[in-house]
Amino acid sequence: MQWTNLRSLVAAAAVLVCLGAASAQATEVQVTIDNFTFSPVEVKVKVGDTVTWTNHDDIPHTAVSAGKFRSKTMDTDDKFSFTFTSAGDYKYFCSLHPHMTGMIKVE
Numbered sequence: 001m002q003w004t005n006l007r008s009l010v011a012a013a014a015v016l017v018c019l020g021a022a023s024a025q026a027t028e029v030q031v032t033i034d035n036f037t038f039s040p041v042e043v044k045v046k047v048g049d050t051v052t053w054t055n056h057d058d059i060p061h062t063a064v065s066a067g068k069f070r071s072k073t074m075d076t077d078d079k080f081s082f083t084f085t086s087a088g089d090y091k092y093f094c095s096l097h098p099h100m101t102g103m104i105k106v107e
Helices: 002-023
Strands: 028-034 037-039 042-045 050-055 079-083 088-093 101-106
Touching: 028 042
Parallel strands: 028 050, 042 101
Antiparallel strands: 028 037, 050 079, 088 101
8 A cells, every 4th residue: 555655656746847847948039130239139038048039131240248159140031049058147249230239138
């Protein structure tokens, strides 16, 4: 009788772990580049989330955070993705147009 209770307890714990893992799933956040701006300018994400930048301008842009990430030059409709593995504030800019800036806040 006790062995059956132990197996039931282990099965219930496994279900709870699976449910917790499903709710902690990473997400993908979109940032668009249009009219020489990043939109949204500031994004809040969690560790493990991915941000994808898409260039909708007719000219090339980049997304660069010094020492953290650097995209290739993105032509129209090109994309760049980065997965954040550490909490912190990530200021970034376009290396071709340094007045274009944004912020990713990772919790």
